[in-house]
Amino acid sequence: MSQSTTTRWRTVDIVVAAVIAVGFGVIFWAWGLLWRAVDPTFAFFPASQAVMYGVWLVPAVLGGLIIRKPGAALFCEAVAATVSALLGSEWGAITIVQGLIQGLGAEAAFAAFRYRSFRLPTALLAGALTGLGAALFDFFAWNAAYELGTYRIPYALLTVLSATVVAGAGGYALTRALAGTGVLDRFPAGRERNLV
Amino acid sequence: MIGLEPVARPDAPLARRNPVAKLAAALLFAVPLLATLDPVAPAIAITIELAVLPLFGVRYRVLFRRVWPLLAAAVGVLVTLVLFAADRSGRVLLDAGPVVVTSTVLLTALGLVLRLFAVALPGVIVFATTDPTDLADALVQNARAPARFAIGALAAFRLLPLLGQEWQMIVMARRARAVEAGRNPVAKLRLFVSTAFTLLVGAIRRGTRLAVAMDARGFDAGVPRTVARRQHFGAADWLLVVAATVVASAALGVSVALGTFRPLVG
Amino acid sequence: MGEVRLRGFGWRHAGRRAWAVRGVDLRVRHGERVLLLGPSGAGKSTLLAALAGLLPEDSGEREGSIEIDGRPPAQTRERVGIVFQDPQSQLVMARSGDDVAFGLENQGVPAGEIWPRVDEALHRVGFPYHRHRPTAALSGGEQQRLALAGVLALRPDLLLLDEPTANLDPAGADLVRAAISRAVDDDTTLILVEHRVADALPLVDRVVVLDAGGGVRVDGPPDAVFTDHGDALAADGVWVPGRQVPARRAGNPPGEVLLTADRLGQPPRLAATDLAVRAGAALAVLGPNGAGKSTLALLLGGLLKPGTGRLVADAGLAGADARTPPHRWRAPALARRIGSVFQNPEHQFVTGTVFDELALGPRRTGASEAAVRRRVDELLQRLRLDRLAGANPYTLSGGEARRLSVATALATAPRLLVCDEPTFGQDRRTWRELVDLFAELRDAGHALVAVTHDAEFVAALADRTLTLARPPDTGVAPPVAPTAPSVTAPSPEPPPPATPAGYR
Ligand SMILES: Nc1ncnc2c1ncn2[C@@H]1O[C@H](COP(=O)(O)OP(=O)(O)OP(=O)(O)O)[C@@H](O)[C@H]1O
Ligand SMILES: Nc1ncnc2c1ncn2[C@@H]1O[C@H](COP(=O)(O)OP(=O)(O)OP(=O)(O)O)[C@@H](O)[C@H]1O
Ligand SMILES: [Mg+2]
Ligand SMILES: [Mg+2]
Numbered sequence: 001m002s003q004s005t006t007t008r009w010r011t012v013d014i015v016v017a018a019v020i021a022v023g024f025g026v027i028f029w030a031w032g033l034l035w036r037a038v039d040p041t042f043a044f045f046p047a048s049q050a051v052m053y054g055v056w057l058v059p060a061v062l063g064g065l066i067i068r069k070p071g072a073a074l075f076c077e078a079v080a081a082t083v084s085a086l087l088g089s090e091w092g093a094i095t096i097v098q099g100l101i102q103g104l105g106a107e108a109a110f111a112a113f114r115y116r117s118f119r120l121p122t123a124l125l126a127g128a129l130t131g132l133g134a135a136l137f138d139f140f141a142w143n144a145a146y147e148l149g150t151y152r153i154p155y156a157l158l159t160v161l162s163a164t165v166v167a168g169a170g171g172y173a174l175t176r177a178l179a180g181t182g183v184l185d186r187f188p189a190g191r192e193r194n195l196v
Numbered sequence: 197m198i199g200l201e202p203v204a205r206p207d208a209p210l211a212r213r214n215p216v217a218k219l220a221a222a223l224l225f226a227v228p229l230l231a232t233l234d235p236v237a238p239a240i241a242i243t244i245e246l247a248v249l250p251l252f253g254v255r256y257r258v259l260f261r262r263v264w265p266l267l268a269a270a271v272g273v274l275v276t277l278v279l280f281a282a283d284r285s286g287r288v289l290l291d292a293g294p295v296v297v298t299s300t301v302l303l304t305a306l307g308l309v310l311r312l313f314a315v316a317l318p319g320v321i322v323f324a325t326t327d328p329t330d331l332a333d334a335l336v337q338n339a340r341a342p343a344r345f346a347i348g349a350l351a352a353f354r355l356l357p358l359l360g361q362e363w364q365m366i367v368m369a370r371r372a373r374a375v376e377a378g379r380n381p382v383a384k385l386r387l388f389v390s391t392a393f394t395l396l397v398g399a400i401r402r403g404t405r406l407a408v409a410m411d412a413r414g415f416d417a418g419v420p421r422t423v424a425r426r427q428h429f430g431a432a433d434w435l436l437v438v439a440a441t442v443v444a445s446a447a448l449g450v451s452v453a454l455g456t457f458r459p460l461v462g
Numbered sequence: 463m464g465e466v467r468l469r470g471f472g473w474r475h476a477g478r479r480a481w482a483v484r485g486v487d488l489r490v491r492h493g494e495r496v497l498l499l500g501p502s503g504a505g506k507s508t509l510l511a512a513l514a515g516l517l518p519e520d521s522g523e524r525e526g527s528i529e530i531d532g533r534p535p536a537q538t539r540e541r542v543g544i545v546f547q548d549p550q551s552q553l554v555m556a557r558s559g560d561d562v563a564f565g566l567e568n569q570g571v572p573a574g575e576i577w578p579r580v581d582e583a584l585h586r587v588g589f590p591y592h593r594h595r596p597t598a599a600l601s602g603g604e605q606q607r608l609a610l611a612g613v614l615a616l617r618p619d620l621l622l623l624d625e626p627t628a629n630l631d632p633a634g635a636d637l638v639r640a641a642i643s644r645a646v647d648d649d650t651t652l653i654l655v656e657h658r659v660a661d662a663l664p665l666v667d668r669v670v671v672l673d674a675g676g677g678v679r680v681d682g683p684p685d686a687v688f689t690d691h692g693d694a695l696a697a698d699g700v701w702v703p704g705r706q707v708p709a710r711r712a713g714n715p716p717g718e719v720l721l722t723a724d725r726l727g728q729p730p731r732l733a734a735t736d737l738a739v740r741a742g743a744a745l746a747v748l749g750p751n752g753a754g755k756s757t758l759a760l761l762l763g764g765l766l767k768p769g770t771g772r773l774v775a776d777a778g779l780a781g782a783d784a785r786t787p788p789h790r791w792r793a794p795a796l797a798r799r800i801g802s803v804f805q806n807p808e809h810q811f812v813t814g815t816v817f818d819e820l821a822l823g824p825r826r827t828g829a830s831e832a833a834v835r836r837r838v839d840e841l842l843q844r845l846r847l848d849r850l851a852g853a854n855p856y857t858l859s860g861g862e863a864r865r866l867s868v869a870t871a872l873a874t875a876p877r878l879l880v881c882d883e884p885t886f887g888q889d890r891r892t893w894r895e896l897v898d899l900f901a902e903l904r905d906a907g908h909a910l911v912a913v914t915h916d917a918e919f920v921a922a923l924a925d926r927t928l929t930l931a932r933p934p935d936t937g938v939a940p941p942v943a944p945t946a947p948s949v950t951a952p953s954p955e956p957p958p959p960a961t962p963a964g965y966r
Contacts, residue, residue: 011416012407014345018352019403023396026359032265046276079349083356085323086331092319093222094230141230144460145304151280177393181814182854183400185476186521329556347564351554357598358550365809368765372802373812373870374826376793394812401856402551408516409552413565413612414540424563424576 007115009069012186017067021076024059025083031055032089047151050158054166057130060106061171064126065118066178066189073110073126077103098137105133106167118189120172127168131160208253210436211325215334217433218326221440222318228444229314233458235307237451238314244443245317252325262320263313270309277305307458318440328353334427343421351406359399366394464541464619464651466490466513470526472676473508473517475857480849482508484525484676490668495652497662497684500672501699501889502861503846506655507547509672510622513653514544530620540569543618547625547860547887549605558600558608559584559593565616583615584608587641601752603634610641620651625860627656628886629805631750631915639665657861657889660703671700699891707894709922710901716925717741720779720878720909721762721788725771732757734771737928739878741778744900744910746920749930755913756805756882758930762911763802763880764788775799779877798827801871805882805913807863811855816847816866819855823874841869844895861887865896872899878909885916897922 035052042049063076081099089095109126110118135156143152175189184190205211210218229241249259278295286300332350335341370376370391377383410416451457472484483505490496498506511517512528515535530538546552555561562580571579584593587607591600600608606626613621623642627635643665646652656662659669669687673679679698680691688695688702696702719738727734732754739745739762747755760766761773767789777784779799783791788800801823804810813819820838829837842848845865850858855866868884879900885893900923904910914920920927 009344010407011344011348011411012404014348015352015407015410016400016403018349019355019399019406020396021349022352022356023359023399026356027392046272046279075345079352082349083353085319086326086328086353087356089320092226092316093219093322094226094315094319096319097223097227140460145233145282145308146276147280147282151276178397178400181397182477182856183397183404186404186518191520329560347554350556354554354556354597362809365804365806368760368802369804369810370812371793372763372765372797372804372810373822374794374797375812378792398808405546405548405551406554409546410554410564412514412516412539412542412544412552413554413616414568415564417540417568419540419568419570421567422570422573422576424560424567424573424580426573 007070009067009071013067013069013072016187017063017072017076018079020063020066021059021079022083024062024076024080025087028056028080028084029087029089032084047155047158050155051162053131053134053159054127054162054164054170057102057106057127057134057163057167058171058174060103060130061123061126061167062174064106064110065123065171065175066184066187068115068118068188070111070115071107073106073130074100074103077106077130098134101133101137102130103133105129105131120169123172123175124164124168127166127171128160128164130167131163134163135159205253206325208251208325210248210251211253213436214338214427214429214433215322215326215331216338216427217429217436218322219331221436222322224437225318225440225444226315228448229311231460232448232451233304233307233311233460234451234456235303235310236454236456237447238307238310240447240450241314241444242310242317244447245314245321249321252321254321254324258324259317259320262324263316266312266316269312273308273312274305277301277308329425330427333423333425334429337423337427338429344416347415348407348410351410352403355399355402355406358402359395362398363391363395366391366398464649465492465531466620466651466653467529467532468526469528471509471512471528472525473505473512474523474525475508476520476522477857478522478853481505481525481676482522483512483672486526486672486676486678488670488678488681490651490653493648493651494668495646495666496654496668496670497659497666498653498655498670498672499657499659499695499700500679501674502657502865502887502892503859504672504674506672507624507859510544510624510653510655513620513622514542515539516544538620540616541619542622543613543616543620544622545606545609545613545624545626547628549602549609552609552612553597553605556596556598557593558589558591558595558597561597561608562593562612562615565612569616579615583611586614586645587611588637603630603638603751606630606634607638607641610638610645614645618650620653621646623652623654623656625655625657625887627661628860629751629883629915632917634751635661635915657701657887659701663703671695671698674698696890699889701890707890707897707918707922710897711923712742712744712901712904712925714742714905716743717907718778719776721776722774723762723771724774726758726761726768726773727771728754728757728761728766728769732761732769732930735928735930739909739911741877741909742904742907743925744904744912744923746924746927747911747913747930748915748920748927750932753930753932755930759802759805759880759882759911759913761789762800762878764791764796764800765802794826797823797874797876799876800878800880801874801876803868803871803879803881803884807867808856810867810870814854815851816842816853816855816858817851819866819870820873823870827874837873841873844899845869846892846895861889861892864888865892868896868899872903875903875908878911879903880911882913883915884912885914885919893918 059080060073060077064073078099081095085095106126106129109129113122139152139156143155146152178184179190229238278297281301283300284296284298286298288298290297332346336343336346377387468486468488471486472481474481500506513535528535553561554564559580562583563576566576566579587610589607589611627638654662663684669684670678671680680687692702696705718741720741721739723735723737725734749755761768773787775784775788811819813822820841821834824834824837842851864887871879885896900910
């Protein structure tokens with residue numbers, strides 16, 4: 001896996017990373033509506049809604065796995081957040097701050113492997129860390145007034161769990177599926193398909 | 197629906213400010229407000245936000261259309277607090293099993309709900325009055341963002357309305373080819389997921405071609421780029437940024453002076 | 463400047479066994495204007511991409527050498543301009559003027575010179591709107607002109623154009639050709655790919671024909687080439703000027719009415735339209751870009767809910783469903799009765815290989831596996847896609863993709879076939895094969911509705927034509943006011959160029 005020795009981003013890296021972010025910006029928008037709509041379902045134990053959290057974090061992991069360059073995870077998540085703000089997300093500019101913090105989590109995971117490993121364990125770690133970033137932000141910024149044991153901690157744990165499963169494992173599976181269609185042929189992630 | 201048209205009058209005095217200044221002002225205004233749980237500071241902030249709205253050329257009706265989903269979030273906050281408030285001191289208003297409503301709980305709920313709006317509104321206003329192209333230009337020229345990344349993201353952003361049309365096309369193409377879910381909800385979900393996947397594949401394919409087209413026009417040729425659209429960052433822009441900071445601090449200051457301030461941590 | 467030299471050049475795309483183009487020896491001198499011909503799939507687009515330096519090393523295998531002014535194309539990109547087959551994927555910015563300025567910014571042109579050059583380029587191609595016009599609001603032909611302007615503004619030494627008038631209505635195509643001939647001066651080398659030779663000849667002084675098997679087949683001045691090699695080239699699939707294609711008129715009078723449109727419309731895309739589709743007959747739908755032809759095709763195909771009016775299917779088409787409008791039919795029933803071919807072939811592909819794509823319809827409508835194989839093999843053979851059975855549909859050449867999308871609809875042999883531009887990008891041979899397939903279907907009592915700009919196709923096949931007019935104002939707003947404050951527009955606004963007569 002030594003194809004991506006250079007860390008310089010090609011145009012195709014930039015544009016495709018941004019396209020992934022824009023695509024997910026749209027999905028965020030739809031997901032936000034869904035999140036609202038199913039609010040009452042979780043009324044019995046509101047913290048459990050965090051199981052849906054992972055979807056917000058997919059672009060961070062997906063971008064890192066596909067582009068394989070330093071900054072990819074951060075760029076994708078931050079652009080996705082900005083796009084959803086531009087589309088009129090009701091949360092305004094705070095989404096950008098949140099996106100940056102979440103992106104940093106995944107970025108840290110890829111950096112820990114020095115941008116050399118893009119296997120499932122890396123993806124899971126990236127999912128977990130991006131979830132950790134999200135959980136920390138929410139723990140302090142949004143959930144401070146709630147009870148620690150019955151809300152804040154379960155919410156944070158579920159966020160990390162959801163991020164690991166949905167963003168980590170999901171992002172990994174999505175990358176494989178995309179590679180199978182041939183659209184990633186100009187990326188190392190797509191060329192691995194030809195080898196198997 | 198997803199709307200990309202600007203919703204504001206472009207000649208309004210604050211809408212015309214540099215996009216980076218507007219964005220910085222929104223963040224500098226909103227982020228300090230996150231630090232408190234009391235109702236006073238956000239109430240002041242909201243009053244100010246609504247007061248400057250005409251200067252941004254945004255009509256109240258437009259703003260309301262964008263933020264009404266926050267009302268649902270406010271209900272969520274209330275329910276969650278009634279069940280899981282950390283602080284249940286104060287006069288007990290209602291006591292029914294796990295549901296204990298006290299005056300403090302209500303006060304906290306008021307604070308959280310107001311804060312939700314106070315923090316969200318500046319960003320909503322700024323993005324409603326900002327053209328994406330101008331934002332990318334200003335990020336490059338005034339915030340020293342790397343041009344290749346800002347322009348690349350902008351080019352991808354242009355694909356957004358096309359993605360909506362693409363979605364319709366994919367749905368129609370499948371129907372023409374006898375691919376259909378019928379009434380089965382599981383089959384519906386699967387078709388939805390597969391349509392979304394096809395959309396993503398198409399978007400990436402488009403992105404790859406777009407990148408080639410950009411290279412063909414010398415995007416990554418290593419020549420220093422010039423800028424066709426100048427973005428100025430002048431005194432008025434600085435003023436906006438400073439004013440946002442001062443006003444946010446003042447709102448917090450009033451709350452401290454009145455003794456209502458409740459820090460987030462501690 | 464702008465001198466091209468190929469020595470034994472070849473390129474093989476990653477994942478393909480066959481070479482897309484091979485053994486090409488060619489020298490194009492400064493200021494020459496070359497028409498590059500060859501059967502569909504001969505590698506014309508690939509060759510242009512190579513000249514523009516847009517074939518990354520990691521996307522295939524190269525053979526021989528390719529040089530522009532003695533240097534590899536990757537180093538001469540700023541002096542080469544290319545317009546691709548599909549204009550939509552080459553517009554970068556949200557506003558038309560910004561898109562033209564994009565290339566100038568990349569080249570580091572001083573800010574003060576950019577807007578005058580943008581306006582000049584827009585003027586040269588006859589762009590009918592102000593430069594603030596959103597690129598998303600342009601019709602296909604307008605996009606094509608904008609893409610051309612974006613390249614001309616860069617004043618390239620070598621201009622590469624890949625079917626620049628495909629998908630344009632005749633008036634629009636004339637305008638783009640006029641723009642090209644005005645734009646190309648003696649200092650610009652031009653290489654143009656275009657199947658319809660007669661239209662392109664006034665623009666060129668040399669013709670180069672690629673051979674499907676590799677290498678250059680014929681090369682020389684147009685007159686000499688077509689006088690000396692006309693027959694051989696025509697047999698090979700080149701549209702040799704002046705050579706008629708045989709008509710395939712219906713032997714029998716039209717049969718029963720299958721589908722009736724009664725004031726059918728979709729405001730603001732399509733004004734109310736009346737028509738009747740008959741068995742054993744071919745109806746051609748004509749009209750300028752943006753008249754609503756594709757919208758009508760989707761409505762007739764039962765894919766779009768009519769906005770106004772009614773669409774009534776008769777028992778001959780719908781059987782028991784004759785009372786329900788087609789857009790409410792279940793998908794398998796619809797696919798058995800009405801087949802649709804979309805304007806953009808790629809919108810239509812749902813599987814990963816050419817073979818599966820063709821087999822999908824027959825399988826879904828319950829044909830036996832042996833029958834599926836037979837039908838698919840026959841279509842692959844006749845449409846010259848047999849070598850590509852295992853290829854991913856999205857990697858096909860423009861003409862191949864078009865044939866595949868038509869073939870997917872032919873595979874189920876529906877009673878009614880609705881095709882949007884079924885013949886664009888075809889060489890003479892594949893074109894004739896398509897026309898024959900349609901004619902066979904029609905003579906077997908099926909009905910055909912074809913949206914087309916192709917006059918030859920209409921002459922060869924259509925029993926009746928329906929010409930849509932462009933609705934007076936279909937969202938074609940007057941030049942929009944700037945969405946941005948005027949600080950962003952450094953130069954005074956020029957009046958928008960006048961709309962050329964005969965268009966819009
Ligand atoms: N990205 C790609 N990956 C794999 N094969 C490709 C790719 N692009 C083109 N090909 C194949 O290379 C061959 C030449 O394609 P090319 O697009 O150059 O043909 P063309 O002469 O332009 O044809 P047309 O007139 O139909 O546009 C075709 O067989 C095509 O299937
Ligand atoms: N999904 C859509 N939503 C809104 N407007 C549309 C949509 N699709 C097309 N239009 C607009 O409707 C009008 C008719 O479009 P249509 O594609 O039917 O034209 P056409 O006759 O097929 O043109 P062409 O010859 O360029 O293919 C155009 O002005 C177009 O911009
Ligand atoms: Mg081609
Ligand atoms: Mg059309």
